[in-house]
Amino acid sequence: MNIAQWLYQTALARPSAPAIKVGAASFCDYVRLARRAQALSRELAGRGLGQGDRVAIFTANCAEYLEMIHACWWIGATVVPINYKLHPREAAWILEDCTARIILTRAGEMADKGLLPQGCTEITIDSDDYRGAVAADAALKQPPSLPADAVAWLFYTSGTTGRPKGVMLSHGNLMAMSFAYAIDVDRIEAGDHSLYAAPMSHGAGLYALPYIRAGACHVIPESGGFDPAEIIALAGDPGGLCFFAAPTMIKRLVTAAKAVGYAGQGIKTITYGGGPMYAADIDEALALLGPRFIQIYGQGETPMTISVLPRDLVADESHPNWRARRASVGYAQAPVEVEIRAPDGGCLPPGKTGEIMVRGATVMLGYWNRPEATAETIVDGWLRTGDMGHMDVDGFLTLTDRSKDVIISGGTNIYPREVEEALLMHPAVHEVSVIGTPDPEWGENVVAFVVAASCATCDASTLDGWCRSQIAAFKRPKRYIFTDTLPKNSYGKVLKTELRDQLETGAIEAPPN
Structure with a gap:
């Protein structure tokens, strides 16, 4: 063979x-x-x-x-x-x-x-x-x-x-x-x-x-x-x-x-x-x-x-x-x-x-x-x-996230993809990637890296209001970071590890909303 x-x-x-x-x-x-x-x-x-x-x-x-x-x-x-x-x-x-x-x-x-x-x-x-x-x-x-x-x-x-x-x-x-x-x-x-x-x-x-x-x-x-x-x-x-x-x-x-x-x-x-x-x-x-x-x-x-x-x-x-x-x-x-x-x-x-x-x-x-x-x-x-x-009962498989990407905030699992789906429905959002960052009170907080659509204006308060209308309040991002591009590998997959590293090393400031 x-x-x-x-x-x-x-x-x-x-x-x-x-x-x-x-x-x-x-x-x-x-x-x-x-x-x-x-x-x-x-x-x-x-x-x-x-x-x-x-x-x-x-x-x-x-x-x-x-x-x-x-x-x-x-x-x-x-x-x-x-x-x-x-x-x-x-x-x-x-x-x-x-x-x-x-x-x-x-x-x-x-x-x-x-x-x-x-x-x-x-x-x-x-x-x-x-x-x-x-x-x-x-x-x-x-x-x-x-x-x-x-x-x-x-x-x-x-x-x-x-x-x-x-x-x-x-x-x-x-x-x-x-x-x-x-x-x-x-x-x-x-x-x-x-x-x-x-x-x-x-x-x-x-x-x-x-x-x-x-x-x-x-x-x-x-x-x-x-x-x-x-x-x-x-x-x-x-x-x-x-x-x-x-x-x-x-x-x-x-x-x-x-x-x-x-x-x-x-x-x-x-x-x-x-x-x-x-x-x-x-x-x-x-x-x-x-x-x-x-x-x-x-x-x-x-x-x-x-x-x-x-x-x-x-x-x-x-x-x-x-x-x-x-x-x-x-x-x-x-x-x-x-x-x-x-x-x-x-x-x-x-x-x-x-x-x-x-x-x-x-x-x-x-x-x-x-x-x-x-x-x-x-x-x-x-x-x-x-x-x-x-x-589901018919055998159709739905992905939520990598196990290492699941965000646990206040003891509750938050799946980044669900938050990303909600944000991408907003016309001002071109790309988005959601990660969790450590928080002493809640365990982790939700952070969204956002690439705005061309010629669109986009700010944290607008997106926060949008998320409140689309998903449970506890799932919405606590921080929005606006960027021109998201780091990707040769297959176009977003490298969330790099986003985490940028936050941990202070390469990107992520002030609370």
């Missing part, structure tokens, strides 16, 4: 099918992609790499990403995708932690800075050596068979609460994730185009796998990332455009689309997840772009595969409970079971909030060299997600 077999088979079955485009320009077909991956695998094997060795990839999205991944798998090596927005020193820590033998970069980001750990070699994909290696034109040979539990993808978590941990995902995990995509998320046609607007080092890159199996085309934006105007332009060229986006990306796309009168032509599917999608935002997106949206909920520890809200249910307004369903993250995906547990481990009934637990074929093997952390996170086969939520 080697997931590189999928590229090998597609190259034999559909050799001339377009495999990769950069913007609208063709980069290679499937037989060329497979041959480039196989050639690079021979270069890696010639350097002494084999099954189980770690190869890191530290680049922005690029046409070579898929061949690098498959070159590793072709010899049974493990891919270590590193978020390209990390500082090289942070990347160096990951290299040392996983004892990577090779790191593939765009232009020598590591060696030139003296950051390569002992025993690790950098290969620069812009070099003549790399271009020469992938140009070798040998007949394709089948990748080796591997155990289902061989580690394919060693993904380092964001590390917002300390040093990141390496999540070990096997070939079996990735196959189960891909099957779930085909069954639950979207039906892929050979003429579809998978666009990589979100980082390929994360879930968007893993979503390439079912598209490879289907012989669909992969489109790398010339910008290498998310640019709404670029996506709108690209959508009109190939059609059948499918991509993953964080909710904040969709909000930006909607703003750009409104400005130019674009209504979603050429886009087949936008799969969203990775952060809270607020009701007002998905309503606006549906009204403007139509029923092109599918929601998924997952974590690195069970990649992209906890729950799904299919496009017909995202768009549905006929069911008596359609509003609550649209606000949910859907029901459990096919390979997993989902339960809501109390702190004592007991299973909670519908409507009760507790920790979301997941068991199934997509759940990670464990954390790299972290047996204690693995034992804390996987209990009797169940993954403790650290997310809080509740499930």
Whole structure:
């Protein structure tokens, strides 16, 4: 069981099918992609790499990403995708932690800075050596068979609460994730185009796998990332455009689309997840772009595969409970079971909030060299997600917050998302993030970081009055901090840890209202 077999088979079955485009320009077909991956695998094997060795990839999205991944798998090596927005020193820590033998970069980001750990070699994909290696034109040979539990993808978590941990995902995990995509998320046609607007080092890159199996085309934006105007332009060229986006990306796309009168032509599917999608935002997106949206909920520890809200249910307004369903993250995906547990481990009934637990074929093997952390996170086969939520009688799961983000004020739980939803309904609010800060009397107080809508005036007293009209008085923010931007990671997810740090260090003054 080697997931590189999928590229090998597609190259034999559909050799001339377009495999990769950069913007609208063709980069290679499937037989060329497979041959480039196989050639690079021979270069890696010639350097002494084999099954189980770690190869890191530290680049922005690029046409070579898929061949690098498959070159590793072709010899049974493990891919270590590193978020390209990390500082090289942070990347160096990951290299040392996983004892990577090779790191593939765009232009020598590591060696030139003296950051390569002992025993690790950098290969620069812009070099003549790399271009020469992938140009070798040998007949394709089948990748080796591997155990289902061989580690394919060693993904380092964001590390917002300390040093990141390496999540070990096997070939079996990735196959189960891909099957779930085909069954639950979207039906892929050979003429579809998978666009990589979100980082390929994360879930968007893993979503390439079912598209490879289907012989669909992969489109790398010339910008290498998310640019709404670029996506709108690209959508009109190939059609059948499918991509993953964080909710904040969709909000930006909607703003750009409104400005130019674009209504979603050429886009087949936008799969969203990775952060809270607020009701007002998905309503606006549906009204403007139509029923092109599918929601998924997952974590690195069970990649992209906890729950799904299919496009017909995202768009549905006929069911008596359609509003609550649209606000949910859907029901459990096919390979997993989902339960809501109390702190004592007991299973909670519908409507009760507790920790979301997941068991199934997509759940990670464990954390790299972290047996204690693995034992804390996987209990009797169940993954403790650290997310809080509740499930209705029909199995629809609603997220409240990360367990660490729940605010306890006066002994009462306050879920930041509920407060954020209320504030986002005000026309003067463009973005908002709510956190808790220590308070000697109440335990914690609610603080809202607010980005005002353009050309709008917004003040604390106005928003306080608004909150009083929308939610219980004890839930309303005690402080409002107005800012031009919110700190986000490469997926567009707001980094609440940074907001807490800014308050704790005094980087931002937050006077009481």
